[in-house]
Amino acid sequence: MNFDNNTFWITGAASGMGRSVAIEISKSRARLIISDRDAAGLNATASIIKNNGSEVITEVLDMSDSNAIKETSAKVLDLVGRIDGLYQFAGISQRSLVIDTPIENDHRIMEINYFGVIALAKAVLPSMIAQGGGQLAVTSSLVGKFGFPLRSAYSASKHALHGYFESLLAENSKNNIRVSILIPGRIQTNISKFALDKEGKEYGKMDEGQANGISAEKAARQICRGLRKEKNEVLVGGKELMMLYIRRFFPSVYYKLAVKLKPT
Numbered sequence: 001m002n003f004d005n006n007t008f009w010i011t012g013a014a015s016g017m018g019r020s021v022a023i024e025i026s027k028s029r030a031r032l033i034i035s036d037r038d039a040a041g042l043n044a045t046a047s048i049i050k051n052n053g054s055e056v057i058t059e060v061l062d063m064s065d066s067n068a069i070k071e072t073s074a075k076v077l078d079l080v081g082r083i084d085g086l087y088q089f090a091g092i093s094q095r096s097l098v099i100d101t102p103i104e105n106d107h108r109i110m111e112i113n114y115f116g117v118i119a120l121a122k123a124v125l126p127s128m129i130a131q132g133g134g135q136l137a138v139t140s141s142l143v144g145k146f147g148f149p150l151r152s153a154y155s156a157s158k159h160a161l162h163g164y165f166e167s168l169l170a171e172n173s174k175n176n177i178r179v180s181i182l183i184p185g186r187i188q189t190n191i192s193k194f195a196l197d198k199e200g201k202e203y204g205k206m207d208e209g210q211a212n213g214i215s216a217e218k219a220a221r222q223i224c225r226g227l228r229k230e231k232n233e234v235l236v237g238g239k240e241l242m243m244l245y246i247r248r249f250f251p252s253v254y255y256k257l258a259v260k261l262k263p264t
């Protein structure tokens with residue numbers, strides 16, 4: 001994917017990796033649609049994008065609202081005509097044990113991290129096929145590849161993205177649709193602060209694991225490299241990515257480690 005003079009829609013662009021990827025792409029004079037539920041954060045990202053010489057449209061969009069996803073995507077497509085890349089970062093995490101988590105919290109996490117993401121992809125896909133192709137990127141996680149304490153619904157929502165988007169790719173390679181699944185490890189963002197606790201409230205803390213992760217800016221450079229190369233899976237992070245190889249090649253070691261992992 002060439003970022004110059006192409007049009008990209010980036011969700012979760014008010015903060016963290018979505019914001020940093022939008023800013024990184026804007027250095028290439030692209031056209032950007034950025035969305036998030038946080039209007040003030042979106043405007044702050046938009047002014048940096050403009051300073052970098054790219055065009056930008058902001059859309060406040062709650063990814064748990066399926067009607068809003070339909071309406072906003074129709075409006076955006078009307079406005080810009082085509083979307084070359086839809087890169088989805090909006091998401092929430094979890095900090096609660098299975099035994100303490102009411103089913104409503106599981107639904108909320110699936111609604112934003114899975115149903116919202118597939119709804120937006122479905123809304124944009126027909127136009128991408130009609131224009132001759134496009135790139136879809138979704139943000140999974142290391143815990144989209146294996147289970148992790150305090151993340152049951154979050155891990156499940158990210159696992160679901162792999163099954164869905166690998167299937168979408170298998171059906172649509174012939175339509176020149178490319179899919180990149182981003183797999184971050186631990187990145188210094190606000191994700192743990194806004195994670196749902198057992199009461200469904202914000203957990204409110206920066207986890208030690210998060211605080212020791214790579215910066216969102218460094219993550220964005222790794223992501224953009226992977227997107228440019230149109231890699232099917234893009235690993236993002238530092239030494240914590242080793243767990244992926246342990247899970248894949250030494251599953252019995254993973255099962256021993258999983259009970260000892262520090263989840264915060």
Ligand SMILES: NC(=O)c1ccc[n+]([C@@H]2O[C@H](COP(=O)([O-])OP(=O)(O)OC[C@H]3O[C@@H](n4cnc5c(N)ncnc54)[C@H](OP(=O)(O)O)[C@@H]3O)[C@@H](O)[C@H]2O)c1
Pocket residue numbers: 011012013014015016017018035036037038041061062063064089090091092093112139140141142183184185186187188189190191194210213
């Ligand atoms: N940071 C990590 O270590 C890590 C690791 C693996 C995967 N990820 C994934 O990476 C993605 C980006 O997260 P991040 O780490 O950059 O965290 P972040 O800074 O919290 O960014 C997430 C963004 O998504 C937005 N958002 C949350 N719920 C939304 C909703 N219902 N509708 C629209 N926007 C919503 C947030 O808005 P508010 O500011 O209003 O909450 C925030 O701007 C997420 O999908 C996350 O699961 C992160």
